[in-house]
Amino acid sequence: MAISKLNFNSLNVTPTASKGIGFDSGADDLEASFSGGSMVFISKFTSDGSDDTATFTNIDSTYKEYVFVCTNLHPQTDSREFQVNFRDGSTAYDATKTTTYFRAYHDEADSATTLSYDGNNDEAQSTDPQYLSSSVGADADQSTSGILHLFNPSSTTFVKHFISTFNHNTADDYSQVIYVAGYCNVTAAIDGVQFTFRTGEIQGGTITLYGIN
């Protein structure tokens, strides 16, 4: 009788829970020791050119750290802030946050530079979205790119820390890098994350969500 399907115990290797199957270092046997890596793709948002929001609701206790890689987010309108907010139990993205915000900029004309804390763009127990980039330009080749780390969002014991670094072109042709860190000052789990521009649409770019094992 022909074998129709191979089962887990059909292979000449000891099954190990949640491990992948590969060849051993001598390429002369099987082994079940592959963990598949620690940075795991979860989902991807690709702008269709007219998105009001980019929303991720697949945040839970599966991973202790979530990483959002944002590439070429393009605003509908000049000088708009790219921003994030967090959901902590209701349907609203309004978790209370306290944050820091500092930046460096340098213009293409080489006329201005800064390294400074910006007290206008940090938050103190605010439910407003947190700016990740400011004054992003809307020329066809302008955008913002960066990475946001969110730590242990499912905790019901601790506040939820996050850290981001974003670089962008401003509307008046500066290279500006923004460093944000803070915490959602809630012990409820964060189960959703939403990105928007302060006004107008997301008219290009991708956001890819990864979990860190």
Added chain:
Amino acid sequence: MAISKFNYNSFNVTPVASKALAFNSDADGFTTASGSSMILIKTLTASSSANLSFVNGSSDVVLDDTYPVYKFLCINCHPSQQGGDGDEFSVGFRDGSTAYDASKTSTFFSSVHGEDGSGGAVAYRDSHDQANATGFQTLAVDMDADNDTQVSGELTLFNPSSTTFVKHFIWRGNHVHSSAGIQDTYVAGYCNVTAAIDAVQFKMSAGDIDAGVIKLYGIADS
């Protein structure tokens, strides 16, 4: 007749595109599993090297639209000389020609602290940023060249194959300063071109990268 070869549908699991075969969490059945999203593409090891270059399509290097984001990990890059023009670790980007001269606008700031406890400070360094310049971007300055000193850091390059957007990059690294202390350097900017970036080169401002490793990773998005 014995089965001589097993095919994708020979296993008691539903095939899922781009997933690997694994045992389930009870070790009593098969499942499909994701591989890592951070894929090692190439490792270059310096040995009195004038530069270390990652060129798409050469020596197994991939630097195209295969991945939307690339990371370079620079580990223990040690300069051959100290002082003069030879103590700056730098990067250049290629945007269509054979030269690493893509026009860049960038920011550069760093914090420093001496081994003797002196000089703790953070400041913008406008002698090392760029304003639509084609020269190499400095990533570490005033490096010490003692045998045990070096620079290590990480450079992220976003969507280098885009022909629509400028190409953002972000670096953070630290090194031993020639005056004996730590310098923690933050660089960010963009190649102000819409041509694709298809190669990246690291070098010292003069002399060689005596030793060290630079690893290129692609960050998969599926």
